[in-house]
Amino acid sequence: MAVDGPVKLWISAYEAPRVTGYHAHEDGQLFALREGLQVIETPSGRWVQPPGWIGWIAPRCAHAAPQSFGPTAGWSLHVDARLAGLLPDGPHVFAATPLVQGLVDRLTSLDASAGSLDARRARLVGVLVDELAVGERPSLHLPMPQDKRLATMAAALADDPSLPDTIDDWADRIGMARRTLTRRFAAETGLSFAQWRQQARLLKAVELLSLKEPVTAVALTVGYTSVSAFIEAFRKHFGRTPSRFFEA
Numbered sequence: 001m002a003v004d005g006p007v008k009l010w011i012s013a014y015e016a017p018r019v020t021g022y023h024a025h026e027d028g029q030l031f032a033l034r035e036g037l038q039v040i041e042t043p044s045g046r047w048v049q050p051p052g053w054i055g056w057i058a059p060r061c062a063h064a065a066p067q068s069f070g071p072t073a074g075w076s077l078h079v080d081a082r083l084a085g086l087l088p089d090g091p092h093v094f095a096a097t098p099l100v101q102g103l104v105d106r107l108t109s110l111d112a113s114a115g116s117l118d119a120r121r122a123r124l125v126g127v128l129v130d131e132l133a134v135g136e137r138p139s140l141h142l143p144m145p146q147d148k149r150l151a152t153m154a155a156a157l158a159d160d161p162s163l164p165d166t167i168d169d170w171a172d173r174i175g176m177a178r179r180t181l182t183r184r185f186a187a188e189t190g191l192s193f194a195q196w197r198q199q200a201r202l203l204k205a206v207e208l209l210s211l212k213e214p215v216t217a218v219a220l221t222v223g224y225t226s227v228s229a230f231i232e233a234f235r236k237h238f239g240r241t242p243s244r245f246f247e248a
Contacts, residue, residue, distance in 0.1 A: 009121065011108060013073035022064040028084030029057040029076060030128075032096070032104065036072030037210035038065055042091050045143040046158065048206045049093065051246065053140060054100065054132065056092045059084050063091065069210050075108050079129065086133040093140040094132050095239075103128045142196070142203050145188035149174040150181070154189075154196070161201040162223035167193050202237050205230070206245065215242045 008027070018038070031054070038049040042063045049055050051074075057063050059081050079087075096104065107124050144154050153170050157163060171178040185193050201222040208218045219230035234242050 008078040009107065010076045011074075012076070013071070014068075015071045017068045017070075018065065018072055019067065020065045022062050024060050024062045025057070025078060026059055027081060028059050028079040028087060029055075030079060030132075031055045031057075031074065031076040033072055033074035035070070036074075037069040037207060038072060039067040039207070040065055040091070044090065044146070045141055047091070047093055047141040048203050048210075049140070050206055050210055052096055054094045054096055054104075056087055056094065056132070058087070058089055058091070061091060069207065075104070077107070077125065079125065083126065083129045086129050091141060094135065097131070097135060100128065100131050100135070103131070140203060140206065142199055143189040143191065145185055147184055147188060149176055150185055150188065154200075157197060158200050158204070161197065161204050162221060164223075198233060199237070202234060205234065205242065209242055209245055218242065 014036075031049075033049060033051045035051055037051075040047055040049055040055060040063060042057075042061060047055075094100070103124055107121060107128070110121060142158060144158075145151050153174055165173070167181065168178055171181045174181075176184075182193060185191075185196070189196055191199065201224070204222045205218050208221060209215075213221070215231070216227050219227045222230070224230035224233075231241055234245075238245060
């Protein structure tokens, strides 16, 4: 459902998996799911978008949605460039606080036949953007290196983070000195190899949890040998345990 006027809001639902190729918008885009899970990619990284989190794409940022899990339903809001300047320059995922969720609920429930709809939505969007701009920014984003050899390694680990290969194994495999790999990888992703690998494991865990996989099976699938270590790492990163992640 599209709403004409200065505030452009779409509410959608898809029974089948939804895939979209690379594209960009002149406006910024906020979007979220009420159910299902979507994988989003940009040239600089990827993330998973579960319910309870709000995705952000800055104006003119190329992005794609190459994979989804289960039926999906949610909303998408295009934000004028003047408001977009308050939010991150790059892609991001925000956790929805109770106030943010209340604003979203109000935005998506307004009667389209009511008078002054656009003005009311514009005011609500302004408050929503303010709250996102000043809130904490835990992210589900996984930055990807641009060097071709590093990108090949990162793609393999993102797809299967349980791979046991060490950083020395990868250095030999892609033909790069270990010291060079370490330095370039940190420069291009902002994370050390170990930090990035853990984040890749946790994001893959979110995908598996969305499919109702048991926590123990998820921990082993993403490469943890200790379930308790997995639960603790997950809790530290997301602020909640795996079993309660989708409850929130």
